[in-house]
Amino acid sequence: MKNRGTGIAIGHYPTGQNGGGDPSQAMVKIQPDGSAVLTVGSCDLGQGCKTILAQMAAEVLGMEYEQVKVINHSVDNTPMSSGSYASRVTYVDGKATVEAAENAREILFQVAGEILEASPSDLIIENGKVFVKGDRKRFKTISKIVEVATYEKHKQVVGLGHFMKDFSKPDPETGECDPFCTLSWGVSFAEVEVDTDTGEVEVLRFVSYYDAGKAINPMLVEGQIQGGSVMGLGAALMEDLHPYYPNIEHQPDNLSDYSIPTTMDIPDFEALIYECPSTEGPYGAKGIGELSANYPSPAIINAIHDAIGVWLTELPASPEKVLRALESQ
Amino acid sequence: MHLLKLTVNGQNYEITVQLKTTLLEVLRDKLQITSPKAGCNQGDCGTCSVLVDSILVKSCLTNSLSVQGKKIITVEGLAKPGEVHPLQQAFHENYGAQCGFCTPGMILAAKALLDKNPNPTREDVKVGLSGNLCRCTGYTKIIDSVIAASEKMVTVTD
Amino acid sequence: MTLKVVGQNVLRYDGLAHVTGETHFADDVIIPGTLTVKVLRSPVSKGKIMNLDIRAAMSVPGVASVITADDVPCNGYGHIPDQPVLVEEMVRYKGEPIVAVAAVDEDTAIEALEKIQLGIEEEEPVFDHIQAMMPDAPKVRPEGNIHMFGKYPFRQVKFGDIDAGFREADVIIENTYRHPSLEHAQLEPMVSQAVPEAGGKLTVYTVSQAPHFHLEELYGILKVKKNNVSGKHWITEKGSRTGQGLEFGDINFIGGTVGGGFGGKNDMHADHITALLALKSGQPCKWRWTREEDLLYSTYRGCWYITIKDGVKKDGRIVARKIKTIRESGAYASSNPHVVEHNIFNSTGPYFIPNVHSRGYCVYTNKPPASSMRGFGLTPSTFATEVQANKIASELSMDPWEFRFKNVYRNGDLTSTGSKLDSVALIEMMQTLAEKTGVTLPDRLKQMSSAKRGGNSI
Numbered sequence: 022m023k024n025r026g027t028g029i030a031i032g033h034y035p036t037g038q039n040g041g042g043d044p045s046q047a048m049v050k051i052q053p054d055g056s057a058v059l060t061v062g063s064c065d066l067g068q069g070c071k072t073i074l075a076q077m078a079a080e081v082l083g084m085e086y087e088q089v090k091v092i093n094h095s096v097d098n099t100p101m102s103s104g105s106y107a108s109r110v111t112y113v114d115g116k117a118t119v120e121a122a123e124n125a126r127e128i129l130f131q132v133a134g135e136i137l138e139a140s141p142s143d144l145i146i147e148n149g150k151v152f153v154k155g156d157r158k159r160f161k162t163i164s165k166i167v168e169v170a171t172y173e174k175h176k177q178v179v180g181l182g183h184f185m186k187d188f189s190k191p192d193p194e195t196g197e198c199d200p201f202c203t204l205s206w207g208v209s210f211a212e213v214e215v216d217t218d219t220g221e222v223e224v225l226r227f228v229s230y231y232d233a234g235k236a237i238n239p240m241l242v243e244g245q246i247q248g249g250s251v252m253g254l255g256a257a258l259m260e261d262l263h264p265y266y267p268n269i270e271h272q273p274d275n276l277s278d279y280s281i282p283t284t285m286d287i288p289d290f291e292a293l294i295y296e297c298p299s300t301e302g303p304y305g306a307k308g309i310g311e312l313s314a315n316y317p318s319p320a321i322i323n324a325i326h327d328a329i330g331v332w333l334t335e336l337p338a339s340p341e342k343v344l345r346a347l348e349s350q
Numbered sequence: 351m352h353l354l355k356l357t358v359n360g361q362n363y364e365i366t367v368q369l370k371t372t373l374l375e376v377l378r379d380k381l382q383i384t385s386p387k388a389g390c391n392q393g394d395c396g397t398c399s400v401l402v403d404s405i406l407v408k409s410c411l412t413n414s415l416s417v418q419g420k421k422i423i424t425v426e427g428l429a430k431p432g433e434v435h436p437l438q439q440a441f442h443e444n445y446g447a448q449c450g451f452c453t454p455g456m457i458l459a460a461k462a463l464l465d466k467n468p469n470p471t472r473e474d475v476k477v478g479l480s481g482n483l484c485r486c487t488g489y490t491k492i493i494d495s496v497i498a499a500s501e502k503m504v505t506v507t508d
Numbered sequence: 509m510t511l512k513v514v515g516q517n518v519l520r521y522d523g524l525a526h527v528t529g530e531t532h533f534a535d536d537v538i539i540p541g542t543l544t545v546k547v548l549r550s551p552v553s554k555g556k557i558m559n560l561d562i563r564a565a566m567s568v569p570g571v572a573s574v575i576t577a578d579d580v581p582c583n584g585y586g587h588i589p590d591q592p593v594l595v596e597e598m599v600r601y602k603g604e605p606i607v608a609v610a611a612v613d614e615d616t617a618i619e620a621l622e623k624i625q626l627g628i629e630e631e632e633p634v635f636d637h638i639q640a641m642m643p644d645a646p647k648v649r650p651e652g653n654i655h656m657f658g659k660y661p662f663r664q665v666k667f668g669d670i671d672a673g674f675r676e677a678d679v680i681i682e683n684t685y686r687h688p689s690l691e692h693a694q695l696e697p698m699v700s701q702a703v704p705e706a707g708g709k710l711t712v713y714t715v716s717q718a719p720h721f722h723l724e725e726l727y728g729i730l731k732v733k734k735n736n737v738s739g740k741h742w743i744t745e746k747g748s749r750t751g752q753g754l755e756f757g758d759i760n761f762i763g764g765t766v767g768g769g770f771g772g773k774n775d776m777h778a779d780h781i782t783a784l785l786a787l788k789s790g791q792p793c794k795w796r797w798t799r800e801e802d803l804l805y806s807t808y809r810g811c812w813y814i815t816i817k818d819g820v821k822k823d824g825r826i827v828a829r830k831i832k833t834i835r836e837s838g839a840y841a842s843s844n845p846h847v848v849e850h851n852i853f854n855s856t857g858p859y860f861i862p863n864v865h866s867r868g869y870c871v872y873t874n875k876p877p878a879s880s881m882r883g884f885g886l887t888p889s890t891f892a893t894e895v896q897a898n899k900i901a902s903e904l905s906m907d908p909w910e911f912r913f914k915n916v917y918r919n920g921d922l923t924s925t926g927s928k929l930d931s932v933a934l935i936e937m938m939q940t941l942a943e944k945t946g947v948t949l950p951d952r953l954k955q956m957s958s959a960k961r962g963g964n965s966i
Contacts, residue, residue: 028908029908029909029941031937032857039846039850065764066770066773067486067768071521072518072522076518086516094764096720096723096762097757105718105769106718106769106774191853193657196852196866199925199926204931206934208937209941228945237515238518244448247487247489248486256690256887260691261689266635267639269635272804275390275799275803276390276392276483279693281483283483283489284476284493285480287490290488290490291944295936295940304515311882318887318890319894320894322891322895323898326898335687335688336688379538384529388796389695395695397695424529425528425529426528426529429528434527438524441523442520445519446527447526449694450522451533451767451768453526485770
């Protein structure tokens with residue numbers, strides 16, 4: 022018999038290293054042609070940090086996205102980053118990048134102010150030019166300002182940025198501490214069909230609705246949600262590194278025995294983005310990378326209960342576990 | 351040592367290989383064509399996928415001498431020099447790549463699929479790519495990319 | 509101010525390179541004359557090395573270098589740092605590296621490994637982390653199997669008055685959940701290539717997710733720093749040999765483009781061994797893990813047991829929560845203590861619970877070190893708290909949506925670690941999710957918001 026059921030799961034995810042103390046730094050250099058180079062120490066694991074950090078720098082500098090080149094490949098030449106983990110890069114590297122770009126922009130404004138005989142605070146930057154507010158005719162191109170800075174004013178147009186949430190030591194008795202930058206939120210809905218003869222669970226529909234604070238690049242956020250959801254689906258239904266726990270014999274040693282989801286395993290997915298801006302994050306952004314992997318398991322387990330009335334308290338919901346649970350009902 | 355003649359991305363090569371040398375080893379180590387990846391070397395992940403006379407194979411399981419005289423295409427040679435193949439463009443425009451490690455193999459699997467079935471449904475795409483693993487994207491945007499490419503390619507040939 | 513670039517779907521910075529095959533990952537950097545590295549791993553899960561003879565391996569033609577623990581200047585790394593690069597004496601997990609070989613090709617390296625004489629006196633291992641907590645369990649480490657968080661063998665959170673909370677409760681609901689071990693299964697396996705360059709420089713091509721952090725770690729391994737070894741008596745310090753005169757800036761990591769990580773590449777897996785072999789042999793050395801090695805011996809999400817005891821009012825409010833969570837760490841600490849803290853600090857789930865007492869244990873077993881994986885400590889706690897939420901609702905014959913609306917965080921709420929929350933949106937998100945999925949919520953739930961508790965609470 023095939024029974025259908027639905028389930029939900031909700032939750033929160035902290036942005037940044039647990040307990041803080043994880044710095045990221047950035048450097049923005051304005052080039053002679055008016056473009057920019059952003060140097061950061063974090064890695065692109067596929068999440069797209071080069072893309073979104075370039076977007077943030079371009080926003081501050083009034084440039085096109087394509088005008089910001091990103092360097093992150095060599096530790097020798099990049100400022101400190103504690104790394105690409107803990108859903109931290111959008112927020113922490115983002116803040117460092119915005120600060121670095123603002124500092125570079127400040128130098129442009131100082132030099133442009135001298136050329137245009139205006140106060141730096143009266144200047145705005147747009148489309149590769151620095152304008153005097155309210156007077157579209159008084160402007161200098163960024164490349165001209167860099168030229169003047171370099172050859173007349175003896176100035177380097179480089180901005181540095183740094184962000185770190187201070188380390189918060191937990192109280193050993195109460196655990197009191199301030200362990201995160203901000204929290205993102207997630208809610209998920211799963212619809213499953215359980216075959217009570219074979220124990221197989223098929224996920225028919227999965228809706229993920231996650232809070233990115235501000236989606237710097239919505240398609241990349243969607244990619245994180247979809248990818249995380251499928252990883253969570255694998256954890257819910259098929260993955261177990263030690264299937265004969267605690268025995269380590271017969272541990273899977275290839276990707277056929279350790280099955281991760283393939284194209285054939287994925288249901289109808291809906292990835293939705295919510296934007297509840299963080300107070301301190303760059304443009305309100307929050308971390309999104311890890312959040313998305315957490316809800317499929319409980320949502321699916323709750324849907325299985327709705328379908329066949331049994332609770333599974335151990336993952337994954339393999340056919341064997343489902344059948345055993347039905348038997349002991 | 352054995353003489354192996356093959357064509358890769360339109361270029362002819364004559365090299366010597368051992369009896370046990372795989373096609374993946376030939377491509378990566380001897381010819382320095384690095385888009386086919388050694389993701390598992392066990393035939394499970396598909397990151398080493400290439401086209402041999404237009405047929406999709408896992409190069410890590412393919413003995414190099416079995417492709418004697420054949421034409422190999424990797425993702426570097428999918429488009430004419432200086433151009434981007436519609437499938438590559440579609441993967442780019444639809445965010446079908448995240449970390450990029452599975453992408454070359456995935457695109458070639460898609461090419462093999464579209465060669466046989468230029469108008470696939472989403473289900474057809476799932477079946478066609480089922481031998482290629484991706485741990486980043488959750489596949490949705492990969493399937494989007496293949497569908498988008500198929501629509502464009504059909505329009506072009508029409 | 510209107511945003512022009514932020515919020516736009518610009519195409520991936522590296523997208524075209526990915527689709528054309530131009531992107532170079534660590535394994536795609538081909539340097540002529542590079543030696544192939546292979547490692548002899550322990551065939552047993554626990555034991556004492558009684559004899560180790562590498563002479564025959566060194567004399568295999570084509571072998572450039574063979575290293576053992578004796579060649580590692582500071583043989584301890586990791587967060588604590590407690591993990592040897594190569595085993596000194598005690599083997600703590602099956603697959604632990606003992607000897608590393610660099611040779612002209614893979615066949616030669618494997619032949620050399622086969623010629624190594626290794627005698628291990630096997631000892632009884634412990635694999636189950638619950639069993640490992642028992643007083644008479646075999647010891648994984650001399651100081652005991654339970655990780656010490658300062659003076660306590662656990663990290664704890666105490667919030668409110670847990671006893672008063674349970675007294676106030678109408679129903680007590682207690683369940684234990686198990687989250688199994690999981691592998692990242694990122695498609696790019698561990699690989700490292702270390703290249704000695706002019707002027708004493710060492711360049712390492714890495715798959716690291718955290719190269720700046722790993723640079724400090726590698727520097728600590730290559731050059732003895734007294735303060736880098738936190739008094740663990742089973743890590744020996746030797747005079748700096750391999751890395752003599754090495755300064756921080758003499759090492760460079762090249763990477764930044766990683767073929768999937770998911771937390772699996774927060775720990776150094778290969779860079780230390782290629783670096784040591786490159787320094788010793790003076791030649792580029794590359795170590796590419798097989799998929800088998802990656803699945804069997806790389807870091808993974810350790811197994812968890814989570815017991816939640818909730819005191820609940822008949823109206824659905826959770827008034828007390830006691831949690832005991834036990835995490836398998838494998839043989840070394842790695843990031844596992846942090847994973848446990850992350851779990852414990854967030855163990856209420858997304859719910860405001862006025863009285864909380866949670867304890868998290870990190871337990872060593874004779875398995876490869878577990879470590880970070882996407883979701884860190886919250887993946888298992890989300891599984892446990894969210895299934896628990898439905899169980900409570902079921903016990904109270906309450907709708908699981910309504911149960912969540914009643915308990916979720918609102919703006920101004922305190923977490924159990926004392927952080928005051930802002931930018932909370934769960935109620936609004938649940939309202940939209942219900943709409944999207946065709947669930948009809950009663951009006952009283954539709955009218956709620958994440959605004960501070962008070963007026964609109966039910």
